[in-house]
Amino acid sequence: MMLAPDVAETRWRALRAAMATADLDVVAIVPGANFLYLTGGTFGAMERPTVLIIPREGEARMVLPSFEEATWRKLSVDARVHLWKDQEGYSGAFRAAADALRPKRIGVEGQRMRVFEEIAVATALGGAIIDAHREISAIRLRKDASEIAALRQAIAISEAALAATLPDVRVGMRELDVERLLLANLFGQGAPALAFPPIVVAGANAAEAHAAAGDCRIKSGDTLLFDYGAAYKGYNADITRTVFVGEPDAEARAMYATVEEANRIGRAAAKPGVTASEVDDITTRFLEASPFRQHILTKTGHGLGLDVHEAPQIMRGNHQVLEPGMVCTIEPGLYPAALRGIRIEDDVVITETGSESLTGFPRELTVVG
Numbered sequence: 378m379m380l381a382p383d384v385a386e387t388r389w390r391a392l393r394a395a396m397a398t399a400d401l402d403v404v405a406i407v408p409g410a411n412f413l414y415l416t417g418g419t420f421g422a423m424e425r426p427t428v429l430i431i432p433r434e435g436e437a438r439m440v441l442p443s444f445e446e447a448t449w450r451k452l453s454v455d456a457r458v459h460l461w462k463d464q465e466g467y468s469g470a471f472r473a474a475a476d477a478l479r480p481k482r483i484g485v486e487g488q489r490m491r492v493f494e495e496i497a498v499a500t501a502l503g504g505a506i507i508d509a510h511r512e513i514s515a516i517r518l519r520k521d522a523s524e525i526a527a528l529r530q531a532i533a534i535s536e537a538a539l540a541a542t543l544p545d546v547r548v549g550m551r552e553l554d555v556e557r558l559l560l561a562n563l564f565g566q567g568a569p570a571l572a573f574p575p576i577v578v579a580g581a582n583a584a585e586a587h588a589a590a591g592d593c594r595i596k597s598g599d600t601l602l603f604d605y606g607a608a609y610k611g612y613n614a615d616i617t618r619t620v621f622v623g624e625p626d627a628e629a630r631a632m633y634a635t636v637e638e639a640n641r642i643g644r645a646a647a648k649p650g651v652t653a654s655e656v657d658d659i660t661t662r663f664l665e666a667s668p669f670r671q672h673i674l675t676k677t678g679h680g681l682g683l684d685v686h687e688a689p690q691i692m693r694g695n696h697q698v699l700e701p702g703m704v705c706t707i708e709p710g711l712y713p714a715a716l717r718g719i720r721i722e723d724d725v726v727i728t729e730t731g732s733e734s735l736t737g738f739p740r741e742l743t744v745v746g
Contacts, residue, residue: 378610379453380417384523388415389431391516394732396433402480403432405498405515409489410683413611414517416450420445426467426494429456430474430502438474442468471501478502484509486626517682518689519702524612524682525726528704531609531733532724535616536738539603540665546745548597548622552577552590555601563607572613572685575605583619583718586675586710595746597623606685613685615706616736617722622746632711633719633742635667639709640721640740643677643691647707647725653695660709662695672713678706681724691706703727704735727739 380388392415396404405411406429408420429744437456446460447649461470477678480502485495487508499506511535520528541562546555556577563571578588579595595601599622606614619636621629643660657677664673678691681704689697691705699705703726704744710720723736 378417378419379451385415385417385454388516390682392431392513393433393518395512395520396484399484399507399509401433401482401484401507401509401512402504403430403478403482403502404484404509404513405430405490405494407486407490407494409486410517410687411486411489411513413683416452416454417454417659418449419611420448422491426497427464428471428491428494428498430478430498432439432478432480434554440470440474467497468500475501475503480504482507485514486510486513507590511688514688517687519679519700520682520704521702525702525704525735527610527612528614528682528724531607531612531614532616532735534563534566534568534607534609535605535614536736537566538568538607539616539618539738542603542744543620543743544621546595546601546620546744547736548595550595551669552579552582552593552595555595557588559605561604566607568607568609570608572608572615572701576602577605578602578718578731579622580717581715584682584712584716585718586712595622598625598629599623600625600629600719601745602718602720604720604722611683613681613683614736615681615685615722615724616738617708617710618738618740618743619719619721620743620745622744624744625742629744630671632669632713632717635664635669636709636719636721637740637742639663640707640723643707643709644723644725644732644734645697647705647727649699649701649727649729649731651699653689653691653697653705654693654698656707657692657695660707664709664711669711669713674712675708675710678708678722680705695707698726698733701727701729
């Protein structure tokens, strides 16, 4: 996916400004969200290192397995390419890429770069390795109109898939059966890829925040939690809806109403000028004042875009001020162990005057089956 020249120029300028602020002479970017954002390219993270080396000033250098050359050339990135083959190894390509660079501080993505890639970069360039994941990724915080459009499409596909799945859910089905229905509907609705392996779990399994579907059969009155999303042009939907299969009891209804209201409060709190900490605090204080405070396990949300989890983290103690164009999830939940789990998650973009929920799938208590 070749970037428009003006888009690429704006993004690279933002990166170099971030490098200057962080006093970084060079950054080394590996395939992933930042790499895609800067180049438009997607490459697998295999045993073969693929590293884009960008000095604060001057020509970028690309260390690339030779069989990927044709794919790289399609991106039209202004960088000197250093190819290497399996038979010769990659050390020489890194040494060639380091020519004339004498960095004191090399920024790397601490949450992305692998150890052998870091060693190759440090050996060739000779500077101090700095974990600059936050500074590098910060250039992606504010999404432009094209990025929001891609998120909208990923969400539209995802919501259509859930709408097609729910009518077929029945008591006695296995979680795996429902997961397969959801996956078929995601691809049937045109999902090019998945944002992440979906979480489709029922009853007590739904009380585990990141459980996986299994052979558990759904009982009458169980919660059935869907946490899933399609990816479109690299941008990820992340949606959670919890439904009941058969009629819920009074306590379950009260718990669901509490989470639904916390979700509304969180979405209303998300607006420009407010910190991520304040959004989480307002949302969590409502849950803490409920009869179910002992069942709070998680923060309110996280940033969303080319990564499913990225900045800003919507959590107490994160004093990042929300700005127009930032996208985050609002996903309060309650998780009474060995009983049920309830979470409602929306994807929200901060606007000039407040926020907009990009997700619109119904939030009210729903009974299926």
